[in-house]
Amino acid sequence: MVQRRNILMLSWEFPPRIVGGIAAHVHDLSRALAQNDLDVHVISLEFPGSEGYEEIEGVHVHRVDSYNYPSPDFASWTFMMNLNLQAKGIELMRSLKGYVDVIHAHDWLVATAAVGLKHLLRVPLLATIHSTEYGRRNGLHTDYQTMIHQTESWLSHEAWRVICCSEYMASQVSWAFGLPRQNVEAIPNGVDLDKFKAKFDRENFRKTFASPKEKLVLFVGRLVYEKGAGVLIEAIPKVLSNVDAKFICVGEGYMKDVLISRAHHLGIADKVYFTGFLDDPTVKLLYRVADVCVVPSLYEPFGIVALEGMAARTPVVMTGAGGLSEIVEHDKTGVRVYLNDPDSLAWGILRVISDRKYAERLTQNAYRKVVEAYSWSRIAERTRSVYERILREYEKGSWKPVSI
C-alpha cells in the first residue's frame, strides 16, 4: 500500500487574507495537491471573519494569531508572527504523530518558522522562492534590504530543494544566493481554466468598455515602470493611425497620474480607459472579450497575465522579459516584440488585429500549450515528484528524528 503523504505548507497569506500573489498560488496549488491524493495542511494567518481551522476542497487550513502587538518595522513583525506559525507547526506535527513528510515554505516571510521546524522535528524542507529582494529593488541599497536578501538566501540553503516559477527566476536565485543550479527546480505557475468558462452576455459586457466598432486592447498589471504601461501609452497613437481601438488598462500604481496626463498630451485620452482595480471575475471576462492582450513588461519573474490571456483564447503580444519568453513562443503561441520599444509594440498589436486567421492560429496553439503545461493538476504532479525525490534522498540518509 502506498502511504499517503502529509505536506505542511507555511504561507503568510491564504484567502480570504490576500496581500500579494502568494495567497492565490498557495490556494490553487494546495487544492490541486489534495486532488492528487496528498494530505495538505496550510498554516497561515488569521483574517477577520475567517475560521481558525477549516477544510477547503480537501485542504486543511489552519489560521493563527498574526501578532497584533506593537513591532517597530515590517521585518520584526514578520519574525514575531513566525513564532505563532512555528508553535502551530509543532502542535500539528505532534498531533499527526510525526507523520509530516515535507515542510513546504513560501518566501522569506515564513523562513524562521520553517527552518526552526525543520531542525526541531527533522523533517525535510522545501522552499518556493516567488521573487527576490534583489529583483524587487533592482539591487540591494539599504541594510534592511540586505537583511531580507540574506534571510532569503538562508532559507534557500536550508531547503532540500528550491522551486521557482520560471527558468529565469531559477537562474536569478541560483546566482543571487550562490545556490547550485541543480538544487533549483523551475515549475511554472498555473492557471485555472474553469475560471474562464462563466456564462455571460458578451455584447452587453463588452459595451461597458468599448463600442462594437472599436477593437479592444487589454493591459492588466500594476501601473509601475517595470510593467511597461508607459511604453504602451506611447504605442497607442501608432495603433490608432491604422485601426480604431480602445485601450483598457486594469490596475493601480504610482504612474497612474503620469500616464493619464501623457494620454491627454498625446490626444488619445478618449481611447484609453484606466479602470483601477477590478474584481477577479470581471478581469477574467475582460480577457475573453479583448481582441488582444498586451504584456509590455520590462521586468517579469513569471508573467501570469500572458498565461491568462492564452487561457482566455485571446492573442498575446509581449516583450519576452524574464519569464515571459518561456511562456510565449513568437509566431506560434503569441507575438514577441522588442523591449521598451513603442514602434515594435504597435506593430505587434496591429499584426494580430489585422490578420484574423493568424490570430486564430496563435490562440489555438496557445490554448493547447496552457492545457499541456500550465494546468494546476500538471503542476501538482510536478510538485509531487519533487516531494518524492526529496523523500527518497531523505530516507537514505541518517538525518532522522531518532537517536543517532
Added chain:
Amino acid sequence: MRILILTWEFPPKIVGELALYVSRFAAQLVKKNIDVYIVTHDDSRTGFDQRQDGLKVLRVANPVRTHISVLTWDLTVAAEFERASSDIIYSTARTVSLIDAHEWLCVIPAIALKKAFDIPFVYSVHTIEDQRSRGATSPFNLAITNIERLGCAEAERVLVKSTEMRDKLEIRYGVSPNKIDVVQPSSDTWIDDIVKVYENAVRTPLEDFWRLVEA
C-alpha cells in the same frame, strides 16, 4: 542530570557580565555531576568545543549577518539556536531533561524546544527591558518586553538573583511569586540552590509522541 544552557554571550565572546557569570556557574554545575551543554553565539568561532572544565560548548553564528536592530538579530539567530540544540538533543538520545535560558535573547528557542521535545525550561532573568531602556515605550521596547513576558509565562520556573527582581516581575509582568526562585550568587549554597531549582523544574520527559517516532 543533563542540561542545556542557552546564552547569547559566553567566553571568549564577552559583551557584558553575563558571559563570565554563565561560565563560572556552569563550571560549578559540572562539579555537581551535571552534564552541561552550552549553546551560544559567536560570529566566527563556531562549532563544538569540549573545555577542560568539562563544559561542552556549541557556538553558532547568525546566518543573517546584516541587521536593522538587535530584535531582528535575535529573532533570526533563534532558529540557529534551535538547530544546534536539536542536534544535541538527538545526539544524546533525548536525555536532556532541562533547559536554562538566560535573558530574553534566548526565550524564543527555549519555548520552541519545550513545545517540540517536552523539555521544561528555567528562565534566568538578569535584567528586564524596563530597566535597560528606562521604561521606554517605543514599539521596539514593547516587542522585547513582550518576549520577556512570554518567557515568564512559558517557563517552568523563573530564576532571579534578588527579591527586588522578583517583585519587579510580579508587578510588571504579573508573574506569580510562587513561580519565581531567588538565588543570590553571594550565598554559600549558591550552586546547590540552583540545582534544587533545576530538580524542581524537571518533569517526566518523553511523551507518547516520541515513543511512536522511536518505534
